[in-house]
Amino acid sequence: MKTTSLMMAALLFTGCDTLLTKSPVGIPDCSTPPRRTTHCRLLLGLAPTLSLAKIRRDHQNGGIFPFDVAIQIENGGDGPVRLVMPGDGSDCSLRTPLVGWSILPLHTNTDHPAPNECPQNFFPRCCDVIGSLEKSDVFVVHRGGSRSLSHVFEIKSSLEHLLLNTPIDPGTYRFVFYYSNHPELEFGGVGIHDATAMQQLTETDHVELISNEVLVEITP
Numbered sequence: 001m002k003t004t005s006l007m008m009a010a011l012l013f014t015g016c017d018t019l020l021t022k023s024p025v026g027i028p029d030c031s032t033p034p035r036r037t038t039h040c041r042l043l044l045g046l047a048p049t050l051s052l053a054k055i056r057r058d059h060q061n062g063g064i065f066p067f068d069v070a071i072q073i074e075n076g077g078d079g080p081v082r083l084v085m086p087g088d089g090s091d092c093s094l095r096t097p098l099v100g101w102s103i104l105p106l107h108t109n110t111d112h113p114a115p116n117e118c119p120q121n122f123f124p125r126c127c128d129v130i131g132s133l134e135k136s137d138v139f140v141v142h143r144g145g146s147r148s149l150s151h152v153f154e155i156k157s158s159l160e161h162l163l164l165n166t167p168i169d170p171g172t173y174r175f176v177f178y179y180s181n182h183p184e185l186e187f188g189g190v191g192i193h194d195a196t197a198m199q200q201l202t203e204t205d206h207v208e209l210i211s212n213e214v215l216v217e218i219t220p
Contacts, residue, residue: 036079036205037077038075038077038081038205038206038207039075039076039077039078040073040074040075040076040077040081040141040207040209041073041074041076041209042071042072042073042074042177042178042179042209042210042211042212043070043071043072043073043074043211043212044069044070044071044175044176044177044211044212044214045068045069045070045071045214046067046068046069046070046175046214046216047067047068047216048215048216048217049216049217049218049219050067050163050216050217050218050219051066051218051219051220052163052168052170052218052219052220053219053220054066055067055160055163055164056164059160059164065156065157065159065160067156067159069150069155069156069159070148070150071148071149071150071152071155071177071211072146072147072148072149072150073141073146073147073149073179073209074141074145074146075141075142075143075144075145075146076144077143078143079143080140080141080142080143081140081141081205081207082138082139082140082200082203082204082205083097083138083139083140083141083147083181083204083205083207084096084097084133084137084138084139084181084201084204085097085136085137085138085139085149085152086099086149086152086154086155086179087130087131087133087137087152087154088130088131088154088191089130089131089154089187089188089189089191090154090158091120091121091154091157091158091161092120092121092122092123092125093120093188094130094187094188094189095130095133095185095187095188095189096180096181096182096183096185096187096201097179097180097181097182098118098120098178098179098180098181098182098185099118099154099155099158099177099178099179099180100118100119100120100121100158100177100178101119101158101159101162101175101176101177101178102119102174102175102176102178103162103166103168103173103174103175104173104174105171105172105173105174106171106172106173106174106215112174112176112210112213113178114210115178115180115208115209115210116180116208118178118179118180118208119178121158121161121162123161123165128188128189128190129189129190129191130187130188130189130190130191131191132191132192132193132194133187133191133193133194133197133198133201134194134197135194135196135197135200137197138197138200138201138204149179155177163218168218170218170219170220171217171218172215172216172217172218173215173216173217173218174213174214174215175213175214175215175216176210176211176212176213176214177210177211178209178210178211179207179209179211180207180208180209181204181205181206181207182206183201183202183203183204183205183206184202184206
């Protein structure tokens, strides 16, 4: 998103369609439309118990995530909300939307990061290539509707990476999930993306969501 600053001798634009004759002060940028207010909820469901040993064993044997994750976005607003499915790079700031996890011990006074501070995993990647953005990745949630994210590979893989690469002692933990869509975020890495999808992405809504908190017992 680029901001154009104009200096005018005797005219001040107070809105994109309003012209007043005043001395120049600050001139608001009219090239960027204001963000729409959205009212979405992010709902998380996890199994009550996770076994670190099973996760490690299945990972070493090439298994696919021995745990269930249920995530959906609900639209409680008055109009439709345009969003994007997470994809390769969403958990490490290479593309929008950003997704991440916060895991805290049950008995701690520490708060989860704010919705606008989506945690990112910066574990080493094998390469800079990211998956393609397709037209099917851009979707609309209508008023009163919802959209499931439970099938998204990157959501489960980011949780697995976090559990396998972070020192975690057995015990009960508080889990929350983050989803932040930033249409203005430039894609990083190397990827071949559908041109129509990239244009549609710029017209999606800016949201910063944090899910409900789920208690999970982590066993050795």
